[in-house]
Amino acid sequence: MDVLLLHGLLLLPLAALLLYRCSPPFQYLLKVAFFNCWIVATATLLSPFAAFRGRSVENMKILRAALLPLKRFYGIRMRVSGSERLRLPGPFVIVCNHQASLDLMGMVEIIPERCVPIAKRELLYLGTVGWACWLSGIIFIDRHRRDAAIEVISHTASTMQRENLRVWVFPEGTRNPGRSMLPFKRGAFHLAVQAQVPIVPIVISPYWNFFSPKEKRFTSGTCTIRILPSVDTRGLSPKDVPELTESVRQAMAEALAEMSTSDHRDQDKEQPLLGPGAGGDRGSPRGQGDTAGSSN
Numbered sequence: 688m689d690v691l692l693l694h695g696l697l698l699l700p701l702a703a704l705l706l707y708r709c710s711p712p713f714q715y716l717l718k719v720a721f722f723n724c725w726i727v728a729t730a731t732l733l734s735p736f737a738a739f740r741g742r743s744v745e746n747m748k749i750l751r752a753a754l755l756p757l758k759r760f761y762g763i764r765m766r767v768s769g770s771e772r773l774r775l776p777g778p779f780v781i782v783c784n785h786q787a788s789l790d791l792m793g794m795v796e797i798i799p800e801r802c803v804p805i806a807k808r809e810l811l812y813l814g815t816v817g818w819a820c821w822l823s824g825i826i827f828i829d830r831h832r833r834d835a836a837i838e839v840i841s842h843t844a845s846t847m848q849r850e851n852l853r854v855w856v857f858p859e860g861t862r863n864p865g866r867s868m869l870p871f872k873r874g875a876f877h878l879a880v881q882a883q884v885p886i887v888p889i890v891i892s893p894y895w896n897f898f899s900p901k902e903k904r905f906t907s908g909t910c911t912i913r914i915l916p917s918v919d920t921r922g923l924s925p926k927d928v929p930e931l932t933e934s935v936r937q938a939m940a941e942a943l944a945e946m947s948t949s950d951h952r953d954q955d956k957e958q959p960l961l962g963p964g965a966g967g968d969r970g971s972p973r974g975q976g977d978t979a980g981s982s983n
């Protein structure tokens with residue numbers, strides 16, 4: 688009986704390993720589970736240290752350090768182009784496309800100092816993760832209460848100037864794995880106009896060559912982040928916001944379309960720490976590679 692049990696216990700990890708290597712959907716599930724576990728574990732372990740400092744944007748540095756290793760686990764190579772455009776001295780508003788939770792990997796790659804994201808209020812209720820977000824100064828809005836959200840944004844505009852704060856907004860307002868961008872919410876643009884600060888648009892390339900929840904596929908691959916030229920808002924007033932929103936969206940949509948046809952060759956792949964990138968590069972569009980970036 689004991690021998691049987693021992694054999695069973697030995698076979699279980701072996702079977703799991705075999706399944707992991709042979710079944711891309713199983714690999715996908717485990718990789719997504721690990722992503723979430725990593726976030727919960729680091730938030731739980733590190734938030735008490737951040738709590739000594741109290742709520743502060745400086746805690747973003749801890750949050751960033753905790754999330755930076757993720758790309759190595761998954762063998763995701765990040766290529767960034769135009770990073771010098773983020774080296775503006777004062778406050779500014781970043782607007783970025785939002786595909787999935789994986790965006791966190793791109794965010795930590797490029798997010799400048801003293802920058803906080805605007806996030807949905809629901810994140811506050813994620814236990815220690817919500818606590819970590821609150822401690823790091825993340826700004827929460829209730830998307831279902833427009834007036835309250837607008838008030839938070841107005842308040843943020845004055846804080847930005849006073850405290851030299853940068854703000855990161857996902858103007859689509861929700862995750863969008865689709866091939867084109869959703870219409871933009873106007874909050875980020877009102878914020879920039881109210882604070883009279885520049886807007887820096889950022890586009891993260893589509894993940895479909897290595898990540899697809901629909902197909903349950905998560906392999907290694909390359910992600911390109913393009914920082915577009917900043918847009919000045921000095922002298923603009925609230926009546927200019929619709930046009931401003933549309934012109935920034937247009938520039939981002941064009942960049943996204945261009946990046947969607949870019950190909951990431953096999954030699955660009957990193958070896959993931961979490962096993963082989965089984966499943967290959969299915970579904971990746973073929974074309975010219977984006978060589979403008981510097982890899983780091």
Ligand SMILES: CCCCCCCC/C=C\CCCCCCCC(=O)SCCNC(=O)CCNC(=O)[C@H](O)C(C)(C)COP(=O)(O)OP(=O)(O)OC[C@H]1O[C@@H](n2cnc3c(N)ncnc32)[C@H](O)[C@@H]1OP(=O)(O)O
Binds near residue numbers: 794
């Ligand atoms: C060294 C340091 C390193 C640090 C490293 C750090 C690493 C960081 C890593 C990890 C952090 C965690 C990351 C978490 C990420 C989470 C992401 C999310 O949760 S995304 C969901 C939440 N985001 C949004 O929703 C977008 C913002 N939303 C908006 O801007 C909306 O506009 C909103 C909510 C304010 C209203 O939404 P509406 O659905 O009503 O739509 P509308 O069309 O925009 O507005 C309706 C009307 O209100 C006006 N309006 C909107 N905002 C206004 C404003 N601020 N002032 C005046 N009017 C405004 C508009 O002009 C429009 O009016 P008219 O049609 O033009 O007449």
Ligand SMILES: CCCCCCCC/C=C\CCCCCCCC(=O)OC[C@@H](O)COP(=O)(O)O
Binds near residue numbers: 729734750807
């Ligand atoms: C201060 C100490 C820090 C310790 C280490 C912290 C470790 C990580 C902590 C927090 C990371 C943030 C996790 C939040 C990730 C969620 C991002 C996301 O994708 O949310 C979805 C939301 O946008 C849109 O929602 P819907 O598509 O409308 O549903």
